[in-house]
Amino acid sequence: MKFTMPRLTFWRAVLIIILVLGAYATFIRFFYGLGAATHLSDEFPWGIWIGFDVLCGVMLAAGGFTLMAAINIFNVKRFKPVVRPALLTAFLGYLLVCGALLFDLGKPYNIWHPLIMWNPHSVMFEVGWCVTLYTTVLAIEFAPMVFERLRMEKPLRILHFISTPIVILGVLLSTLHQSSLGSLYLIVPEKLYPLWYTPLLPVFFFISAIAVGLAMTIFESTLSARHLGHHLELPLVKDLGRIMVVVLTFYGVFRLLDLNNRGAMKYVWTFDYESSLFLVEIALSLVLPLLLMLFKQVRDSAMGLYLVSVLVVTGFITNRMNIAVTGMERASGVTYFPKWTEIVVTLAIVGVGFAAFAIATKYLPVFSANDESHLGPTAAREGAHALDQAPATFV
Amino acid sequence: MSKAILYDATLCIGCKQCEEACARENKLPYDEAVAKEEKTSDHKFTTVMSLPGDKYMRKLCMHCADPSCASVCPVGALEKTKAGPVVYDEGKCMGCRYCMVACPFSIPKYEWTKQIPRVRKCEMCKERTLTGGITACTEACPTGATMFGELDEMYALAQQRLRENPENYVKQIYGAQQGGGTSVLLLSSIPFEKFGYKSNLPNESLPALTFRVLSHIPDVVSLGFVLLGGIYWITNRREDVALAEGRQAAKPNGDKKTRGQS
Numbered sequence: 001m002k003f004t005m006p007r008l009t010f011w012r013a014v015l016i017i018i019l020v021l022g023a024y025a026t027f028i029r030f031f032y033g034l035g036a037a038t039h040l041s042d043e044f045p046w047g048i049w050i051g052f053d054v055l056c057g058v059m060l061a062a063g064g065f066t067l068m069a070a071i072n073i074f075n076v077k078r079f080k081p082v083v084r085p086a087l088l089t090a091f092l093g094y095l096l097v098c099g100a101l102l103f104d105l106g107k108p109y110n111i112w113h114p115l116i117m118w119n120p121h122s123v124m125f126e127v128g129w130c131v132t133l134y135t136t137v138l139a140i141e142f143a144p145m146v147f148e149r150l151r152m153e154k155p156l157r158i159l160h161f162i163s164t165p166i167v168i169l170g171v172l173l174s175t176l177h178q179s180s181l182g183s184l185y186l187i188v189p190e191k192l193y194p195l196w197y198t199p200l201l202p203v204f205f206f207i208s209a210i211a212v213g214l215a216m217t218i219f220e221s222t223l224s225a226r227h228l229g230h231h232l233e234l235p236l237v238k239d240l241g242r243i244m245v246v247v248l249t250f251y252g253v254f255r256l257l258d259l260n261n262r263g264a265m266k267y268v269w270t271f272d273y274e275s276s277l278f279l280v281e282i283a284l285s286l287v288l289p290l291l292l293m294l295f296k297q298v299r300d301s302a303m304g305l306y307l308v309s310v311l312v313v314t315g316f317i318t319n320r321m322n323i324a325v326t327g328m329e330r331a332s333g334v335t336y337f338p339k340w341t342e343i344v345v346t347l348a349i350v351g352v353g354f355a356a357f358a359i360a361t362k363y364l365p366v367f368s369a370n371d372e373s374h375l376g377p378t379a380a381r382e383g384a385h386a387l388d389q390a391p392a393t394f395v
Numbered sequence: 396m397s398k399a400i401l402y403d404a405t406l407c408i409g410c411k412q413c414e415e416a417c418a419r420e421n422k423l424p425y426d427e428a429v430a431k432e433e434k435t436s437d438h439k440f441t442t443v444m445s446l447p448g449d450k451y452m453r454k455l456c457m458h459c460a461d462p463s464c465a466s467v468c469p470v471g472a473l474e475k476t477k478a479g480p481v482v483y484d485e486g487k488c489m490g491c492r493y494c495m496v497a498c499p500f501s502i503p504k505y506e507w508t509k510q511i512p513r514v515r516k517c518e519m520c521k522e523r524t525l526t527g528g529i530t531a532c533t534e535a536c537p538t539g540a541t542m543f544g545e546l547d548e549m550y551a552l553a554q555q556r557l558r559e560n561p562e563n564y565v566k567q568i569y570g571a572q573q574g575g576g577t578s579v580l581l582l583s584s585i586p587f588e589k590f591g592y593k594s595n596l597p598n599e600s601l602p603a604l605t606f607r608v609l610s611h612i613p614d615v616v617s618l619g620f621v622l623l624g625g626i627y628w629i630t631n632r633r634e635d636v637a638l639a640e641g642r643q644a645a646k647p648n649g650d651k652k653t654r655g656q657s
Contacts, residue, residue, distance in 0.1 A: 035507030042504045045495040073623050075630035106490020106512040113489050117470040124469035124493050168623045186604045187463055187497045190595045
């Protein structure tokens with residue numbers, strides 16, 4: 001195959017600029033240390049590399065386990081056409097989270113230490129193990145796309161044989177570490193602002209991960225239908241939207257009850273720094289999406305569902321950032337705003353994610369279950385053949 | 396037995412000899428400029444804070460009985476020793492800084508300017524105290540404001556002082572209960588909050604808040620595996636039954652056939 005120079009589009013230009021700046025920021029981080037590359041301090045040791053890159057990164061990758069559970073455990077087979085993009089997002093997401101951790105860790109070359117130096121009392125230890133194992137599970141769940149492309153049928157049969165326990169393991173590992181990211185903050189009741197500190201943090205992290213997993217699936221399905229020329233399964237996306245409404249409502253009511261039971265309602269309407277950002281979070285993640293979904297025009301249209309999914313994703317990103325940054329500032333006695341290097345590294349990681357997603361959908365049968373035209377006629381026929389043989393669980 | 400430090404602020408004259416001794420013991424730079432810094436940092440493990448009216452208060456690692464830092468460290472780089480000190484192993488540390496986030500007293504400090512940074516904090520002179528010696532700060536203290544000994548003896552002494560001279564002290568031994576108790580006990584004539592010591596710490600150990608949840612993981616895994624496996628079995632068996640009864644000849648898809656295990 002002859003290599004042709006890709007056309008320079010607006011978004012590709014943006015990506016290149018971000019990556020060049022990201023490379024410079026990476027140089028600063030690893031040659032001059034965390035002090036030069038971040039606005040972190042003894043008072044504020046975790047910034048957006050933990051708050052966004054890790055907490056949000058893992059949350060945004062939740063579509064993989066949500067759909068795998070729906071399709072393969074609850075046997076809702078009609079969601080199959082959207083499972084592969086969700087798995088791809090999840091796999092890329094976890095790889096990027098691991099990459100981002102290398103920036104944030106003071107001694108990144110020791111990242112493997114938790115695997116041999118155990119401390120079962122540490123949430124971080126548990127998260128480390130779960131993320132390592134789940135990334136492996138995702139690699140196994142993702143592998144059929146590669147093997148199909150290479151038309152290797154024997155590995156596909158082996159993968160099929162182990163598929164059910166692997167899916168269950170993946171769902172369990174996700175349940176554990178999605179919630180454990182909330183448990184990270186259980187130990188700081190006197191530092192995290194009462195609007196966010198609750199013994200139920202792990203439960204809220206888990207439920208919101210499911211909502212965000214559904215929102216991300218709607219988001220990426222719509223986006224790739226628009227920009228990568230795949231067919232959008234509107235009926236499926238509508239169903240995803242409805243399930244999301246149920247999860248969001250449940251979460252909202254639960255959150256309200258918890259605030260009330262802890263006597264934290266008095267902090268809601270003070271309109272100070274924390275209260276304002278809390279209200280922004282609730283408006284974006286719960287109030288606006290649920291209000292919009294009351295309208296038939298919104299919940300039955302691709303554009304409306306896309307908008308709602310963007311709101312939900314933004315809302316829960318705000319939630320995670322509120323917990324990691326906003327809620328921790330007052331007790332620390334300092335204010336924290338990320339340095340440009342922190343922002344650029346984060347943007348570069350997101351950019352790499354988008355680019356990798358686009359490239360993977362181009363070369364792997366991610367959407368091929370319902371759209372094979374881009375593989376060419378022969379490949380399409382053989383691809384279809386491979387799909388017939390492919391493991392039930394992973395297709 | 397577990398050792399402890401008792402610091403009685405009413406005996407302190409603010410001479411900062413403890414600071415200097417600490418710097419010498421830990422091979423840290425110490426001069427006029429460092430002496431003026433009234434906060435702990437990666438190059439200052441203890442400090443004597445002062446307020447008008449010759450009020451002084453030391454700040455150093457509290458060496459909690461059940462330390463948050465040791466509980467959250469994913470690699471066990473921080474450890475509570477039987478002898479009392481909470482010690483740090485830089486070889487294990489991967490630099491996640493969860494200890495800094497978790498410590499209720501904000502004690503662990505980081506070498507932000509170094510390419511390969513370490514966590515730094517008071518280790519209660521582990522080379523000395525783990526072999527039966529006393530801490531450098533205690534040794535240097537000219538007035539006996541800082542004392543070192545068995546935890547229960549130090550606690551008894553603190554109680555005795557509160558009992559015998561109640562007019563000299565606020566009615567509290569800071570560290571006796573905070574976060575489940577610490578191996579550094581503080582006495583003061585003015586409220587501890589004035590020096591930045593938190594009054595909102597729970598009396599139970601903070602790691603317990605986490606472990607209450609973490610200890611359920613084996614249950615979640617074992618019950619979850621059975622539950623999810625069961626749901627899988629039921630939902631997929633329905634399909635097989637339907638297939639066997641011939642009700643569902645509509646879509647004999649290739650992938651349905653291959654699921655033979657259930």
